[in-house]
Amino acid sequence: MTFVAATGRAFLVLLEATGALAIFTASALSHSVRPPFYPRLILRQMVDIGYYSLPVVGLTALFTGMVLALQSYTGFARFQAEGAIATVVVLSVTRELGPVLGGLMVAGRIGAAMAAEIGTMRVTEQVDALTTLSTNPFKYLVAPRLIAGLTMLPLLVLVADVIGVFGGFLIGVYRLDFNPASYISRTWEYLEAVDVISGLVKAAVFGFLIALMGCYHGYRSRGGAQGVGTATTNSVVSASVLILVTNYLITGIFFSTK
Amino acid sequence: MPDSTPSQPAATPKIRLRGVRKSFGPKHVLNGVDLDVGTGESLVIIGGSGTGKSVLLKCILGLLEPDGGRIEIDGEDTTHLRPRDRERVMRKFGMLFQGGALFDSLQVWENVAFGLIQGERMGRREAKDIALRKLAQVGLGKEVAELFPAELSGGMQKRVSLARSIATEPEIIFFDEPTTGLDPIMSDVINDLIVKCVRDLGATAVSITHDMASARKIADRIAMIHQGRIVWQGHASEIDRSGNAMVDQFVHGRADGPIQMEILHP
Structure with missing residues (x-):
């Protein structure tokens, strides 16, 4: 019986969350598009x-491209x-590794900072203070971050x-002795717009x-x-998991017929 | 400050609470609060920690929605307002938060001017002039205006927060434990400022505190809350002869009496 109760409780917690x-998402979206x-x-x-x-995203991309070529x-x-190395590098980077690794790095850098800042404002009643000063916290705190994240x-x-x-x-030119011109032309050869656009x-x-x-956490x-610390951890973990899952889904949508 | 008789307010009370209830899960914090606050009156709600003082204040402000009962501001039921109406009612309010709740990413003057710039869409220069005047009212000079809240002492932060709460000249001001964490002298300074600011604005004031010296100083009327109910209310001068054992115990700060703290004795 306790097993059933525990399962039920976990399910209810999941539903509630x-x-x-x-x-939260609906409210944030509606406030993001209205003055x-x-x-x-x-x-x-x-x-x-x-x-x-x-810097952090550029460094990640640089070493990812280098290691891809080497591997x-x-x-x-x-x-x-x-000869296929240039193609492998450009397709891997534009389709998958650029967005995913870039996203994960930004999740650690920005998602954590957002959760910590808004969390601290929440526990020190600054969010309540916004409301009492006739300013909607969703418009003032959440909307600018969503818009900036979406566009940047x-x-x-x-x-x-x-x-x-x-x-x-x-790596191709200086380590593996490719001809620079042919490496570049090989890079362009099989690259299609959809590779970059999907990324x-x-x-x-x-x-x-x-x-x-x-923002949510x-x-x-x-x-x-302690609450702010938990929020920070949760924001990074949940954002990372969501990035990996939605990455698979979007890849499926773009490239399912190929 | 104007006198008012608690039993028969002259006109529609500024704030009227009837049977306000609020629970968090199984914990019943407010169990039917009835309370009237007249226009221009200063009411102080006293009570121990965890008796529902802060929750009551947040319900009146609209930061929390009560589970039952009515809250009327100027005769208008505010318990189920649409966002736009909520914003309109919110403009009548000013609030001094317990910890100050100053925005730490903004300079002191921007904090004070926040309600003017963001809420009332006033120009920055004009708002800064008003902010400097309000800061002067609480005894803070121009040199403080350019600092950040983290660079101020606790007492100064409280005064900045007070200046922020009166900057938009609200009709009703709430004070959440205005003297907590301050030394007795600074507490008295804050109390004096509160009395002066409320009188200058002609505002209605609702404060919650467990500091009796503060309550005596700023209150026209005092109400005591215990276990989510108002157990006594009366004129501030009657507090020492209330005839209520719970009030007596609280005023004199005794561990023994009708109010029993939930402490496990070893």
Whole structure:
């Protein structure tokens, strides 16, 4: 009987959490598209997400591209298929690794910061203070972050794509002695618009999810420093899991017929 | 401050509570609170920790929705307002939070001017002038205006928070434990400022506290809450002869009496 009770309780908790998140998301979305808007806050979040994440995302992309070239060479050389390295690098980076690794890095950097900031504001009653000063916390805190996440991550990933391909180029040319011109032409040869576009769509979805999880967990945090710590952890973990799951789903939508 | 008789308020009370109930899970925090606050009156709600004081305040403010009962502001039922009406009613309110709740990413003057700039869409320069005037009213100079809240002492933060709560000249101001965490002298400074600010604005004030010195100073009328109910209310001068054992125990701070703390004795 206790097993049944425990299962039921876990199920109810899951339902409650799903419902709360759905209501939060609906409310956040509806407030994001209705005035008043806060351009200064949106801009600040955009700089935070887009500009200050460049080093970490760029570094990730650079080494990912480099290691891809190196790894595929050790495999492909056995079949005299070294020519495919450039194609493998560019497709892997634009379709999967750019958005996913970029998203995961931003989830750790930005999602955690959002949860910590909003969580601290929540437990020190600053969120309540916003309400009493006739300012909607969803419009003031959540909407700018969602908008910035949604718009900035595709740009970040576009830069990451270029840097990642460049990383592969560096290894290909300076380590594996490819001809630079032929490496570049091979890179372009099989690249299609949908490869890049699917990656950018993923990035937009990931950016939205990262901001949503950061805001949601921060907004619901309770009980002082420990509550804020839990919110921060939960925001990173849930954003990471959601990134991996939605990545699979979006890949399925874009490339299911091929 | 104007006198008012608790039993028969002259006109529609500024705030009227009838049978307000609120529970969190199995815990019943408010068990039917009835309370009237007249226009321009200063009511202080006293009571021990965990008796529902803060929850009551947040219900009146609309930060929490009560499970039952009515809350009327100027005769208007505010328990189930639509967002737009809620915002309109919210403009009547000012609130001094227990911990100050200053926005730590904004400078002091931006904190004070926040309700003017964001809520009333006032220009930044004009709002800054008003903010500086309000800061002067609570005894803080221009040099403080450019600092960040983290650079201020606890007493100064409370005063900035007070300036913020009166900046939009609200009709009703709530004070949540205004003197908690301050030394006795600074507490008295805050009490004086509260009395002065409320009188200057002609505002209605509702404070919650467990500091009797503060309650005596700022109250026209005092109500005591215990186990989610108002157990006594009367004029501030009657607090020492209330004839209520619970009030006596609280005023004199005795461990023994009708109110028993839930402490396990070893």
